[in-house]
Amino acid sequence: GQSLEQPSEVTAVEGAIVQINCTYQTSGFYGLSWYQQHDGGAPTFLSYNALDGLEETGRFSSFLSRSDSYGYLLLQELQMKDSASYFCAVRDNAGNMLTFGGGTRLMVKP
């Protein structure tokens, strides 16, 4: 079966750095995505890693280690607007279908 594990909640202060980890067990693997979802909003795409290493997009970076079936999302210079749920998702086939993790609720405090 497919499973993705990520922490359910993380709390950090404004300006800090936070790392959200994701471990996965899937029958196939094409890549790992991260999505952000604010309360009552739609999930929005943040990043995608198909190969090992770090991808940086502004304040957000995402890392993948395929040999460890592990990835993380790194958020720097946290802002209050970063308070949201963050989902890792595995693309386990060529058809773009995604299996989502349980989500990590990030609370940023002043």
Added chain:
Amino acid sequence: SAVISQKPSRDICQRGTSLTIQCQVDSQVTMMFWYRQQPGQSLTLIATANQGSEATYESGFVIDKFPISRPNLTFSTLTVSNMSPEDSSIYLCSASQESSYEQYFGPGTRLTVT
């Protein structure tokens, strides 16, 4: 990118009835998907809506309960049939291009079954 709208945004329905949710994309897309999400929970893929052919359903979801249409490259519908309170959830439509790993999501339809 693609902008996705869904109708209705929310509805309250009686058990035993059916509701059809519409998903409209502002540009032609290769792939469309339907997800279910309980508030505060993860997203679960219901099915892939295939243009011109029957939808592909994930384990635990069947066509009789969740019939899906996709008449063209910009539009899809999901029907929740013979509803029960357990069907109360947020239903999300998403779309992507075959060449892209990025999925664009609609705002969701919040369904409450009484």
